[in-house]
Amino acid sequence: MTAEEIYKSLSAKFGEALVESKLDAPQPFLVLDPKRMKEVSLFLRDDEALQFDFCSCVSGVDYNNGKLGAIYHLASMVHKHKIVLKAFCTRENPHIQSVASVWGGADWHEREAYDLLGIIFDEHPDLRRILLPYDWEGYPLRKDYKVPEFYNGMKVPY
Amino acid sequence: MTETRTLPTRYVTHPGELKTSSGRSLRTDEMIINMGPQHPSTHGVLRLEVVLDGEIVVDVIPHIGYLHRCFEKHAEHMTNYQQVIPYCDRMDYLSSMNNDWAYALAVERMMKIEVPPRVETIRVIMAELQRIASHLIAVGTYGIDMGAFTPFLWAFRDRERILDLFEMTCGARLLYNYIWIGGLSHDLPPGFVDKAKAFCTYFKPNIKELNDLLSYNEIFVKRTANVGVLPADVGINYGVSGPTLRGSGVNWDLRRDDPYGIYDKFEWEVQVGKGERGTLGDCWDRYIVRVREMEESVKIIEQALAVLPEGNVQAAIPKRIRPDSAEIYVRTETARGELGFYVVSDGTASPYRLKARAPAFVNLSVLPEISRGCMLADLVAIVGSVDIVLGEVDR
């Protein structure tokens, strides 16, 4: 299935949840409503013609204009097609609906995005820091992140 | 084969309360034990919080991040794209070549660089040698996990030969920095082809030896078959990839299914688990897939060595790599599975955002799912069979 067809079958069902799309890019992507991630994802996974059963990667990105994004790279092992989903939120209100219940693999990726960028994935089963210590402050991959001078009262040497 | 299959071992646990026949309750305590971060069988600094009922695992909670070295943050602060490669080396330090290739490939695709055919061939040779080296460690350390020390040292003996080849190529034995954007750091040294061929002839009988000593050893099979069964659908849902997924019988290999390099020019097969000794997708299947993949890799190397073309080892690339504002996700098949690099460029000389989709990271996330209800010793077997490298999990 080409990106065109994927877009059509999605827009027919979830008109407003599709905020934007770019189908002529080398890797075409769809921008989704961050609050309706789950239902779209469920459809993407379970629809016979789509069958996006494999969630390769979830990446958080800070676009440095107050906008954060979560980028989902999906693939289908059955039909061997790929699509990129994007969901954006603001730094002030970084909420995106979690898809961890749709793809188990998204669980840790979303935790990582939360850990490093502070994107809060709503309905995530276990949203804790994953790579950094549990008492770490701040989100290091945000572009406005200042490296702390002290960690737990200890001077960070460098 | 499927008729005689026995059911996977799942032990009955009785956490919380037990009622006696007279209705009185007996409270049994679960024991919470920390496996790691310093533990011989966690293959690095992984910490597993294990909830035990006697010897039976009730739950496993992995805690990672002890080896977090801010790879992604570093990458954003490099002065150019080339500088990221040494950091890629250190992600999955057991298959550095594969990491470098994945990253180089991502940048090359973003900039639409065509690499010369000699480079492609050498990359395949290096990646497959690296895959053998990495699988040797996986298989060898798995032997240690099961209490057999000798296979480990035999595996290391053979791996040394591969490292010798790498050393004569680029001077390093672990972190090579050999595959560069648009090519290689330098050409193969004279005599490499002969030595690599000699290695292939030397190595093939050793796989049989390993099989005799470990793979088909009755105790080893007893320990690994029917243990930690990963059903194919669960594996796919969790994004598991590589030999771990193929052990569950999923015929999926990015070298063939999302082609890169010149793998399509060679004759080789994707090895999948068949549930020969137990349930499909158990530890033994994952293990044997690695052993058989080594044989396939030898095949690929021999073919690639035979067709190695002459030519340049560096494509014509701009002095300073500045991709246009773009983004790309490229995935390759490393020894552990799908290694993906998501590169976002903003037109400057360093990546705006670089996300590494580490296969071991994702494979590890399925661990709690497949290890509930097994025994403590099985947990060691499962962790070993998933074959994680903590450098890659934590990046």
Added chain:
Amino acid sequence: MYELLHDLLGDSLLVYVIGAALPLLFVLPFAVVAVLLEMKVSAHMQDRVAYMYTGWHGVLQPVADILKLLQKEDTVPAAADKFLFRLAPFLVFMGGYAGFAALPFSSAYIGSNIDLGVFYILAVSSLAVIGLMMSGWASNNKWSLFGAMRSVAQIISYEIPSALSILVAVMIVGSLNLQEVSKFQEGGIQNWIVFGGPMPLLQKLLLLPFTITAFFILFLAGIAEVNRTPFDLPEAESELVQGYNTEYSGMKFAIFYLAEFANMFLVSGIVVSLYLGGWTSPFGDVMSGPIWSFFWFVAKGMFFVFLQVWIRWTLPRLRVDQLMYTSWKVLTPFLFVCIFAVGLILVL
């Protein structure tokens, strides 16, 4: 032996002390040799050469290792039960060492020529069980406790097959005294109990399958009782981080180690005495006599020690439930059959 000492020193406490210390003259050098054997054999199996620098082919390395262990700091975990922690290694060693008293090293020497020899060895080995449990508990470490619990369960389970397979030989000889068991098998290799003992030909042939089975099981159970691969679950390095001796260092660890090697030889000694003719020469009267008999006993014992090393560096480890399964559902029923059959053959 004691007569000699009595004649020299009279009936004093010293006689007994010296008598009790005599096996140490064997155990200590043996441990050194066994360490070297273990390292060298494993190394050559693994395409290595092991240590090469201390003395000729590194033969002095175990001595250096012992000296190092002697000098090491003797750490005791802060939260450990200090008294029990210190006591445990000695109990473990005592359990193995006490067994040497009933081992017939030669036709002229046995520590204590008691009639209940084998029974006594089985009994004192339970001392080591308590020692292991003590060490695991006193370390105040969950892994150690796990190891201790496992080892106790394992040793107790494997005492049953080993006792039963001992019984097979004892039934044939009609004595629990290992010295007499050895004497019984004099006259060459064909008289060893593993080959049916010095019986009439027909009876011998009938006994043969059962004695061989019992012999193998005794050896297996012996390996299990000294916690070596494939039965090394209590100290399973990859699971339990060395189990009960995780927290031990320096001299106390050395004593655990010594106990392990002493036990290795003890087990081999029992197997050899009961089934392989003990100190008797395999060639009948050729090369017999007290000195030669000592040689034969030690040589046979060392062969079995070598076998244990060989097995250790070849096989993976069993899992706890498989271990118990092997003991209770495989070895023990087999032995019941053996005992029944041997009894029947002997009576008829």
Added chain:
Amino acid sequence: MDLFTIVFYFLAIITLGAGAVVVFSRNIIHAAFALLFAFFGVAGLYVLLMADFIAITQLMIYVGGILVLVLFGVMLTSQVLDVQMKSGTIQTFPAVLVVSALAGTLVGIFWSTPWKTTAAAPMEVTAAKIGEMLLTSYLLPFEIASVVLLAALIGAALIARREKNA
């Protein structure tokens, strides 16, 4: 004092001292482990009485079996990893009563019995005799005991297995 007496007192002190620890120790684990030395001392006393078979049986059954069972029991109770597991004293008054009554009886018997003292008999082979008697004169009690033990074994196995069906 000859050697025999020295050894006797040595063993007696071990036995009684260990027994005292068992009774008075506030740490249950210490109490359980002290049993080892008590049993050992008793076995030694048996040896002095030339009862080698009983001595070894004592070791085998009490140390190898019962003590292990006791230790498992103690360790399987809750808070096993807490080294400070304590034993307490309850119902002091009835205990004192019972104990003094028992002690009085024992001391009374001790004083009123005409003890026969003879020189130590030479070491005899008892194992064979015991075996013979068990299979001839005392066959019935021996068999009854084995049947009882078998029943206990089967019962234990049954209880241990019940979990799985439920």
